[in-house]
Amino acid sequence: MSEAVLNIRWIIHIRDSITHVPYAGDTDSNSRASLDFAEARSLPCGRHDRRKMNFAGSRELTGQVGQMCSTDDREKNFSTVEEIVKRATSDFGGILKLVCLPESFDFIGDSTKVHHDGLDGPLFTRYKELAKKYNIWISYGGFHEGIANDPTYKCYNTHVIVDNEGQIKATYRKMHMCVVSSENGTSDESEMVKPGDQMVVCDSPVGKLGLSICYDIRFPELYVSLRKMGAEVILIPAAFMIETGINHWQVLLTARAIETQCFIVAAAQIGEHNDSRMSFGKSLVVCPWGNVVACCVDSNPTFTITNIDLDRTKDARKKSPCYDNRRPDVYGDVGAKELPKSK
Template identity: 40%
Template sequence: MFLLRRNSYCVKSFSKMAQYSIAVCQFTATNNKQNNLAVVTKLVDESVKQKAKMIFLPEAFDYIAKDHTEARELSEPLNGTLISEYKNLAKLHGVWLSIGGFHEKINDNLLYNSHIIIDCEGQVRAVYRKTHLFDISLPNDRVTLKESELIVGGSQIAIPIETPIGKLGLSICYDLRFPELSLIQKKLGASILTYPSAFTHVTGKAHWEILLRARAIETQCYVVAAAQYGKHNEKRISHGQSMIVNPWGEIVAECPRYQEGKDMDESIAVAIVDLGFLNRVRNEMPVFSHRRNDLYNLNLLQNPQDIGQVNYSFADKIIPASTVFYRSKYSFAFTNIRCVVPGHVLVSTLRVAHRLQDLSQEEIADLFQTSVKVCKVIETINNAQSSTICVQDGKFAGQTVPHVHVHILPRKQGDFDNNDDIYMHLAQHDKDTSSQCFRTVQEQEHEAYMLKKYFYQQ
């Protein structure tokens, strides 16, 4: 079955910016993993025929067990056979997959509920482990679930990931009820929010559509929610109604919702992600610039000891967490793969922004305060008495990575024959692609480990 719903307001072309076709998939998972994989393969095939660049699967796409004992027995680690099958599926079709709600095995007793992004080469690009666990009791509706008896809650908010359709914020099902998470993801640069789900029929009837549209409206993001549908076993019934919502809060594509006594085949819904439309909504109603940050604020709280637990985006590149040695509210500092002088490091904004003019006042202040703090440490370590602090703001200023960043280069007397030659060397160093100019990851990690000691007690 193929279903598609569009509203006239969303399909007009408001700009020449990129538009991408995406698909959400819906089916009724059981405790038979191979049957579930066969169904997903059909859904992916159909989505590819509809020219989808990225395909979204629901929570528990791998299986829905009859009880906790069976769930533990069926679980696999990330490097297990099932995820290998999904990697091959993505690579075979040359598409990105969002596979949400994987039962990731930690040990014989405990699991994570993990949202995984696989790219078109079959590589895992991001993993988010569900942070809000679904522990509820609705006795009048005979619904009692305690996810924490099986699942360990994650401890990290995933930094939005660059994908071919835009920057993606990752969540899972019950996370939908916590707007702080979606607002933080928007603040970190997300254009699309994802909620792979297995909403119960009772809670889905009451809240599913309302919550999804609310998250889209308040963040001015596309919201993509692939959902489980129907009766999985005697204990579980899912609401269905997978949908794609645009930044204006309109449902632009959806699958059927559950109807008692009516079996449905698997289905997909396809729509266009129009980043030009997204920008128009944000420009015409700039709610984030109206936020009263002097009265309230949402911050990504993180133990400084854990800065090495998550990778960072640097334009379209991934900076390994192990090379990051300091993180502030809006910025992070990391060791350099190519150094003009020993001790040459970079400070960048957490949010991917191309130019200084794209930053908020808070981000600008934080970036340069962080740069000064880092500079003091770098001078101390390198026994330097001066520093060159440089921002190449735009392509014609020599910027080769389109993400605001500050070069910090410790300087010593006589390090260049002509003092200003450093700018020529800085302009040339990114153009040198010979293997000799690259430092190894191990060298960068060793330097980052040493630098962390100057910012955090270890």
């Protein structure tokens, strides 16, 4: 696929130059790259100079968060995903350890009765092979996992972590079904999707991952539970609508980061998928202190890179040991019962 068609750009550690993304400035110079936003954005993908980037002093490894506009053309979506993975690993090979893709990376259509493959089917097998081909862990943020012999054509909305050998390391099936009411009627995700019922945390090269999807973000009980299960980095792939995206997206992501004291990595769908559906975009990475440390702002498929330094997670939890001060004896408890003390 040509650059003219895909038009992928890369951005690294976007900070003070994004005036419409407010946050308290981060003063850790060792955790940012020396290449500023204006310079990065002006360069076509694949022509930047890694020598200008300075990751010295950062203890942890690097993650990527992608942004794309899926359609009902599965082959086109696959090509877009591969190009994003290919470019990210080519440009940042050796330091990049995790690629994150949005919800519904495989398919967005206007029909509720569509055949979807299982995770062992031919389509997702190809996605697993991408991870092995490019030697990278991939968060596939929401695959339409078919349910065998289901006459309703329902599927699971499944977040899958695949390692660099092409093996599935974890699967999470979205548990909260999105319901949206407007003057045009009510849209209910449960008409197409069967909810899951398991919380999932798994190990990865960038820390212990807590898995979720999109509408889950509105239920803080889930994220408290993921933190209690040991999560250090929480993934929230999404396909937010425009109205809710403008008003709620960044606010919710920041809140989840602050309350869990985890990195939040949120890969998002963007743009017009068909005549009846558009997505907000603005893929973000938020640090445990609530600062936005990376953001995709382009309307075309793109990605951004950030360091995930778990020392910052430990520092946030030490400075504000709020989990040690919880009162489940008064207001009850949720999720996992074990909670490590702050150190």
